[in-house]
Amino acid sequence: MQNKPGSAGRRVLPPICSDADKKFLLHLDGFIQCELKRLDCPNSGPNEIRYHIYKQAFDQLIDYVSAYRPLLTMVKVEYEDCINAVKQGQMDAFYLRGKVTSMAAEKTTVSNYRRRAVELEDKISIIKADNERLQKELNDIIMERRKRQDMLQILNEKKVSKKITKVNPNLPIPGLSIEESTDLGVLKKTMQELELRMKNLIISKNTRYMPREFKEDLKQQLSSKIQAMDRVSEVNEQLKARCWKLRLALDALKTHYREGDWSQPAFEIIATAFARSTSKMSLTSQETVTSFDDDDPTKEKEAELLLDYIEHYNALFEDKKYVQAAMHAANSPKGILRNTETMERFKALKVKPGEKSPLLSYCEVLIDSVPAVGVVPDASTSLECVKCALKEERLDLIYHWLAQERLTCTDVLGNALYNYAEGKKEDVIRTVMGLAQKTYARVNAHVQACVCMCRQNRILAMVEYAGSNRFTKDAYLAVLTACPSQRLAEEMVKLKGPEGEILLSFGVVVQTLLATESFEVGLELIENIALGKIEDTVSLKEAVYLDQETSPEEWLEIIESCQDYGLYDTALELLAAVTVKLAIYKAVNKHMDMNTKDREQEY
Numbered sequence: 001m002q003n004k005p006g007s008a009g010r011r012v013l014p015p016i017c018s019d020a021d022k023k024f025l026l027h028l029d030g031f032i033q034c035e036l037k038r039l040d041c042p043n044s045g046p047n048e049i050r051y052h053i054y055k056q057a058f059d060q061l062i063d064y065v066s067a068y069r070p071l072l073t074m075v076k077v078e079y080e081d082c083i084n085a086v087k088q089g090q091m092d093a094f095y096l097r098g099k100v101t102s103m104a105a106e107k108t109t110v111s112n113y114r115r116r117a118v119e120l121e122d123k124i125s126i127i128k129a130d131n132e133r134l135q136k137e138l139n140d141i142i143m144e145r146r147k148r149q150d151m152l153q154i155l156n157e158k159k160v161s162k163k164i165t166k167v168n169p170n171l172p173i174p175g176l177s178i179e180e181s182t183d184l185g186v187l188k189k190t191m192q193e194l195e196l197r198m199k200n201l202i203i204s205k206n207t208r209y210m211p212r213e214f215k216e217d218l219k220q221q222l223s224s225k226i227q228a229m230d231r232v233s234e235v236n237e238q239l240k241a242r243c244w245k246l247r248l249a250l251d252a253l254k255t256h257y258r259e260g261d262w263s264q265p266a267f268e269i270i271a272t273a274f275a276r277s278t279s280k281m282s283l284t285s286q287e288t289v290t291s292f293d294d295d296d297p298t299k300e301k302e303a304e305l306l307l308d309y310i311e312h313y314n315a316l317f318e319d320k321k322y323v324q325a326a327m328h329a330a331n332s333p334k335g336i337l338r339n340t341e342t343m344e345r346f347k348a349l350k351v352k353p354g355e356k357s358p359l360l361s362y363c364e365v366l367i368d369s370v371p372a373v374g375v376v377p378d379a380s381t382s383l384e385c386v387k388c389a390l391k392e393e394r395l396d397l398i399y400h401w402l403a404q405e406r407l408t409c410t411d412v413l414g415n416a417l418y419n420y421a422e423g424k425k426e427d428v429i430r431t432v433m434g435l436a437q438k439t440y441a442r443v444n445a446h447v448q449a450c451v452c453m454c455r456q457n458r459i460l461a462m463v464e465y466a467g468s469n470r471f472t473k474d475a476y477l478a479v480l481t482a483c484p485s486q487r488l489a490e491e492m493v494k495l496k497g498p499e500g501e502i503l504l505s506f507g508v509v510v511q512t513l514l515a516t517e518s519f520e521v522g523l524e525l526i527e528n529i530a531l532g533k534i535e536d537t538v539s540l541k542e543a544v545y546l547d548q549e550t551s552p553e554e555w556l557e558i559i560e561s562c563q564d565y566g567l568y569d570t571a572l573e574l575l576a577a578v579t580v581k582l583a584i585y586k587a588v589n590k591h592m593d594m595n596t597k598d599r600e601q602e603y
Contacts, residue, residue: 024064032057038396051083052403056434063458142216149212248273306336313337322349322358330365335375338366343384359388364397370406382407383416390420395431402438414439414448421455430456446471447478454483463491476504477512484518489525490534493543506543507550510558523565526558530570540570544577552582 032053041050062072173181173190180186252273309332316325326346329337346359363385370376377385386407389397398417401407417436421429437452446469453462466476480492495503506529513522530540538546544555555578562571 028057028060031060039400049400049403059461060458063461066460069460146213146216306333309333310336317345322346323361326358326362326365329362330369331372335373338373338375338377338381340380343381347384347388357388357392360392360394363388367401367406376406376408379408379410379412383410383413386413386416390416395428395435398435399431402435409439409442411440411443411445411448414443414445418448418452447475447482450475450479451482454479454485454488457487459485459487459491462488463495473504473508477508480509480512481516484513484516484521486521486524486528489513489521490528490537493525493529493534494536502546505547505549507547507554507558511550511554514558514561519561520565523562523567526562526570526574527567530573540573541577541580544574545581552578 035053035056036050039049039053041047041053058072058076062069062076065072172178173187176186176190249270252269256269309328313325313328313332316322316328329342332338343359343362346362349358351357366377366381367385376382385401386398389395402409407413414436417432417439421432421436424432433452433455437449437456440446440449440452446466450462450466450471453459453465462479466479476492476495480488489509492504492509493506497503510522510526513519513525526540528534529537529543532539537543555574559571559574559578562568562574
């Protein structure tokens with residue numbers, strides 16, 4: 001393809017010689033554009049996701065271009081070192097900028113604190129003077145009120161005595177008519193009622209009521225009790241703080257001397273523990289602080305808030321507002337709703353075809369909130385989230401979660417990804433195998449990671465990865481058994497050890513392939529070596545001669561397999577090589593036996 005005058009704004013691929021290269025580059029370009037669009041990357045400016053996409057594309061290019069692989073690998077390493085150095089420089093600059101800012105503002109902050117302290121002391125002195133003046137005025141008012149009450153009480157007693165003495169018996173009785181006032185029975189009944197009421201008033205006066213003068217005394221007693229309670233609370237806080245410090249020092253000394261290090265003095269250990277623990281949330285004193293704060297009233301209030309939070313979550317769930325309920329549970333305080341029970345509750349919901357699963361909504365919110373919460377979901381929760389995303393065919397979510405390191409990777413998680421690829425299309429298999437490879441690599445399951453590379457046809461990358469992790473013979477054979485292919489078998493035959501020796505013998509590789517269901521791969525390997533189609537390998541006879549691990553009986557089984565599938569010429573060549581090898585071994589052994597006998601006769 002060539003640039004035309006009207007195509008300045010379009011992306012143009014470079015000229016390509018072969019159809020295979022053209023197909024690969026079109027596939028690689030389509031992969032880059034599809035990933036950029038799916039992950040919603042910006043068109044310009046630095047971006048972490050776009051960097052990972054191009055990094056993966058460059059890895060595929062290195063795997064494809066075998067001739068320039070060392071050079072491209074060196075270029076990739078240099079670029080990654082440069083990028084890491086830039087990132088580290090940015091982090092150091094950010095840290096130093098904050099440190100310089102805090103140091104520059106330290107003097108101003110200290111002076112402001114001192115000025116504020118002087119102002120507060122002045123205010124305290126003014127408030128104390130006002131309190132003394134107001135207390136004096138209050139005492140004067142109380143005394144005046146008491147005198148007034150005493151005078152009113154004396155006047156009332158005089159008025160009552162005067163009223164009693166001035167009662168006119170000729171006046172009608174209140175509440176009675178003239179007829180009732182002349183009726184002896186009604187008068188007796190009324191008299192009994194009045195006597196009963198009088199008795200009740202006397203009892204109430206003696207038991208339920210107190211004179212007014214005692215009211216102020218009770219107020220003063222209540223005030224003194226409140227002040228005493230405040231003083232006791234203050235002393236309690238001081239004792240709690242002191243106990244916390246003692247517990248912190250004791251835990252630090254126990255931990256230090258438990259390790260058997262007696263060189264550092266005790267006061268230095270305690271000072272270091274105090275310096276590390278700037279708050280009561282230190283690791284060594286967390287349980288102690290909690291035990292001393294059990295009687296704090298704020299704990300009850302906090303428990304009430306948590307209960308309200310859970311009730312609101314249940315209300316959202318019952319109203320079928322599952323998205324809001326998922327957000328509410330994922331952002332719950334102290335992670336009280338980020339548990340297996342919540343996951344099972346969303347998992348039990350039935351979803352209509354075509355609707356988004358509430359479980360997937362909960363998984364998205366749960367993992368997106370990891371930076372804010374600071375806690376990565378555990379292994380079981382991560383597995384459930386990945387299974388839900390696979391069920392909804394949302395591979396983009398899993399790619400994003402793994403790229404941002406927001407999942408707890410395990411072998412089981414990698415197995416779930418690996419098994420999902422069964423029966424899928426080729427592009428889906430390549431994507432899923434890449435995700436499974438990253439998962440296995442993070443948990444050091446190197447054999448499974450190599451199998452995933454083979455499923456992606458990244459044979460050379462697999463060989464390089466296995467060499468960097470120092471694979472043993474059994475590990476290589478396990479990869480070959482799990483993913484047998486002609487290209488992989490050829491690379492296995494070419495493997496060299498650290499000192500240049502052959503790592504896997506030809507017979508062992510062929511036997512491993514014949515023991516699998518893809519035994520025709522082993523037969524094809526024998527035929528290609530016999531015809532000289534594999535570069536950088538010896539001939540079939542030399543491969544037999546150099547093989548020190550395969551026994552003659554095993555070679556005979558390989559020869560019979562070749563005969564059974566019509567490879568008569570190859571079987572004949574193998575038989576001749578094995579026969580010559582046996583003859584050489586017998587001659588060498590006979591010569592050694594004769595030399596041994598001659599030496600014995602000489603002695």
